[in-house]
Every structure is written in C-alpha cells, then in structure tokens.
Amino acid sequence: MPVPFEGLMPYAIMAAFFGLAGHGVQFIRYWDNGWKNDRWNLDAWDKRMMKRDFLLTGIKRGQSQEPVAPEHFKTADTIEQQYYSANRGQSFVLRDRLWRGYVFGDWDWS
C-alpha cells in the first residue's frame, strides 16, 4: 500500500523549516562578509593580514589593490573590546574546530 501524501506532509514542513533556518543563516553570514564566502582554517598569518586589511580599507573583509597605502595607515591601530561570556568558544564546536583547522588535519598534537 502506498503511503498517502497527507502522511508525509509534516516531514515536508519540517524539512522546509530546517532548510530555511540553515540557508537563512548562511545567507546572513555571506551578506555580513560583504557578499563573500567565510574565511576558514585561518592561521596567525591570515588573522594578522585581515587586521591589516581592516586598517587599510576600514571595512571588514575589504580589499584594495592600491600600491601605496594612505597616509593614516602609518599610525593607524585598532583596539579590541569584548565582553565576558561563560562559554566563549565552547558552543558551535564543529564550526569552531573547522575554523581552527582541526577538521582538515592541520593540528599539532605535540
């Protein structure tokens, strides 16, 4: 006996909402990056360069191909501020590890 389609409707609704949530978050991240994909698996060099990019362009993920830096770049600096959180870096463990490079095998167990 085939299953009547009415029986599958809840599953369709569930799948649709999971899809909406996932793709929605992905879209917001993409938009927040200035219509660019996330950076991942970043090392100290990459992070340092991203800080430098911000000082040069003033935009998160901004890029510039100007050969000579603007004058203010010579003295520019950023001050980082963050608030206390009890579980910083402990939720979203898989994403955290992906970003830190553990998933793609760049870890150092020594």
Add this chain to the structure above:
Amino acid sequence: MVLGQVHATRHKWENVESTPLPKDIPEVDEVGATSAPLLAASFYIGEKCKPYNDDFMLCKQEFNGGTLDCLKEGRRVTRCAISVLKDINKYCFDEFKLNYECLEQNNQSLGRCRASEGVLSKCIFDNLKLKKQIPGVEAQIHEKKNPIYASSSKDARNVAEFLKTKEVAAAQTD
C-alpha cells in the same frame, strides 16, 4: 549611566604618532595592497625583487634579526614591492582584480583560482616579462593541465565572461 564613567571612557582620540622616527631615517610609502591582491602578486614581486629581498634577509641574519640595522634594506624591499604593484595595476588592472576577487571568494586558496591566474600570468608575462616560478619543487602546480584539485567552476565561468567582454571591446575598437 554614571557620570564619572562617561568622562572616563569618552576621550578624544587622534591618529598621531606620539613617538615619531628620528629625522635621519627617511620616510617611505607603505604597501597599500591588502592580503588577496598581495597573494595574487606575490610570486611576481618575488621574481622582480629577489635581490632586494635576499639582501634584506641576509642583513637580518647578519645582525641577528636586527630591526634597526636593516631599515635601509627594508625600505628597498617596500619600494620594490610598490613598483611591481604599480606596474601590475598599470597593465593588468582587470586581470589582477579578476584573480584576487576569486581568491577572496575561495578562502584565498590559489588552487581554486587557476583559470583567472592563467589570464593574469599571461598578461603579466606579455607586459612585464615576469614569470611565476615556485622555488624548490619538482612540478610547477599552476602549470599542470589536470591537477587533482581543480579550479572552481565559478572562476572558470567568470574568466570566460571576462574574455568574451574583452573580445567584444577589442572588436568595437577595431
């Protein structure tokens, strides 16, 4: 909000060097290209500036990583990198942009952007006579016809579109 806190945290901040360099050290322009354009141009900068870079590294070695001892060599490295970037921007602006925008979309991994890299390297070789050579490897990965990790399909599509618009523009000027 407490009044004292407002006064404690709100202060005027100016972008001024409080401890400027001594007068006998000449000014030098800083490199203004950000990470992705620098990565795209890195091998050409390395090719053109090899003597200056080697000189700088030898100086660092000689003076045990001396920061103050190698300022002159450092200025030469900076000036040379700026000159290469200026040349690339003069002759290959659009190709350069195509490649570094692809890099920026693909976590700055060179292997995902071989199609646009080919366009850029051709332009740079035609105009500046600089060739990308990875030092100390058996095979030049960017010259492989069938690499295991292929370029992203979006990059290939962008390159095809770029070449087509370029052809159309060339046909219109003729």
